[in-house]
Every structure is written in C-alpha cells, then in structure tokens.
Amino acid sequence: MKPVRRSIALNKISELANRRTGASYYDAMAAAVDRLLALTQEYEATPPSYRGYLAVGICSCLESHIKYLYAAAAEGYDDHPEALRELFKDVQVDIDTLISTTTRTFGLADVVAANIKVSTFSAYRERASHLLSSFTGKPHDFPWDFVKVFVTGGSPELDKEYAKKLERLERVFDARNRFVHETDVLPQKDTDLSDSDLLKCAEDAISLMEQLERQYEEIGMNPRFAAIKEDENLAAAATRIEEEIDQSFAWIKSLCDERQYPSLERFRAAFSEYIWARCDFQTSVFISQRSEWTTSQFLDLAPEYQRLLREMGSKQKYMLSQHPISEQISEILGETTRPDS
Secondary structure, three states, X not given: OXXXXXXXXXXXXXXXXXXXXXXXXXXXXXXXXXXXXXXXXXXXXXOHHHOOHHHHHXXXXXXXXXXXXHHHXXXXXXXXXXXXXXXXOOOOOOHHHHHHHHOOOOOHHHHHHHOOOOOOHHHHHXXXXXXXXXXXXXXXXXXXXXXXXXXXXXXXXXXHHHHHHHHHHHHHHHHHHHHHOOOOOOHHHHOOOOHHHHHHHHHHHHHHHHHHXXXXXXXXXXXXXXXXXXXXXXXXXXXXXXXXHHHHHHHXXXXXXXXXXXXXXXXXXXXXXXXXXXXXXXXXXXXXXXXXXXXXXXXXHHHHHHHHHHHHHHHHHHHHHXXXXXXXXXXXXXXXXXXXX
C-alpha cells in the first residue's frame, strides 16, 4: 500500500514537536533565551560576512520563545477551558491535523504552537499581549503595562528611550525578512544596524523574553489558577488535592460492579503511594528541604494524574455500558453449563 503523504502543515507541526527532543515546552522556551545568549557570545568570533545572521537568530529565538510559551500554556492550563478558549480563538485546525492529533503523532500543544506566526516584532508583542490578556481577563499591552510601572515609572524621557529599543527590534525583523527573501545580500550593511546595534538588540530581546516569562509565571500565582489558595498553606493544599483524588476514585467506584471494589481500593492506595514516591524521588537531592520540596512537586504533578483518573472513569463507564457484568456472568455460566461441556 502506498504511504499517504503528509501535508506541509502537518510536517511543520511534527517538526516542532520533535525539536524538543523530550524536553518540556517550558524548557524549550527557556532554551530559546539560552541560544540567543550563546549567539551574542559567539558574535565577535564570527566572520564579518556572516554577522548579519545574528538578525536572523534574534527573530528566530523570539519566535520560538512565543511558540513554546503558547504550547506550555496549552498544556499547563487545560483545567481552565474558559481561559484556553480565549487563547485559542485564532487557532484553526483542519481535519488532517485533528486526525494526526488523535493518533498521537503530536499533541494539541504542538498544534497551537505551530499556529503561532511571528513575522514582525509587532506580531510578537501582539501574541504576548493576547496570551497575558487571556489569563488575566483584561486587556494587556506588552511590554508597556509592565515597563511603565517597574522600569520607567511612567517617566516620559525613559518611556521615549525604551520606545527606541522596541523600534530597533522592529528594524531587526525587517532586516531578517529582507535577508530571508534574498532582497539583501549583506543585511548588516543595508539596514543601518551596526554591530553594536545588533548586540544591543539581542540584549533587548533576551530582556523581553525573560520579562514575558516572569509575567507568565505570575499567572500561576493568581488565586484563579494557583495550586495553593490564599487561605491555605502547602500542607493544606496537598490535603485538599488528595481529597479531590479520593473523590475521583469515589466517582469511578460508582461506575463499578461490587466485585470490583477490592481491586479498586488496592489500586487507589497504590496510586497515591506511587505519586508521593515519585515526588520524593525527584526531590531527594534536596535533602535538607525534602518534605517541602516533595509536597511542592506533588502539587505540580497532581493535576496530570487527576486527568488520568477522569479518563479511566470515562473508559470504565463506556466498557460497562457495552459489556455489563451481569451479561458477562450469564455468558460464562452459560458456557459452563452447556450439556456438551
């Protein structure tokens, strides 16, 4: 049978998924910052005829950063569909992509990331603003809403100075686009961006990416999304989530036949012990703070396992609707009592 050729769009999504090589989306996002930092450190040793590639590197790292940030949000906040609905409103998925997602060629987060297009610096800012707005529930202007409070303090002179940095980054994107489309042979000479300008642009880009990461991390501190609520401590949060896991098991039990109860109870005990053992192992290097680190790790991992329990309950419900225990028993008894047995 002749293999089906995948579309260009599917290949791009698959490439994006494979590029992480097993790392988390958040780690892949951080790697974009590290890569740009490495490019600036290598710049002086780069032959002059190739230094224009730094403009390409700046833009590529900014684009990778925002792509993987969207993917991290898609994966990390799947318990908050109202926020993701707003985040995904511009994402369009064709049927081939949907089929590939259900066959686990790649996941939803990879589809979201691949749909993020950043061809200009303005597009990067718009994407960053949209992400922050989706989770805060109010309009956000990146980076100005943060900068005017924590960097310039609203000073007109400092605002004007910061605006020049953003304008310079926009010119870097223009240089990258002309270079990629081969309208500039030597972009470093045709864009009025000197070596020092490019290095400053790289520093500004790194600063922006780190700022966006900080603002993204603050989303998790919002009571709406926080694993630890305002009126509880670390231990209380862990106790609450354990109770939620027990409630999930109670729901699964309501879908089971009585003869399944003992096995389900053994599984529940082993399930909880496994989560804590895994968290304890992963944090065992922090001997002096082991208990606190283990609990924090549990709070990070628990949502993943809660999703697993929901999937198990749904499968249990479906299987028993298709193959009721009473019918299975009747078939077994019917087989064992046949005259010719």
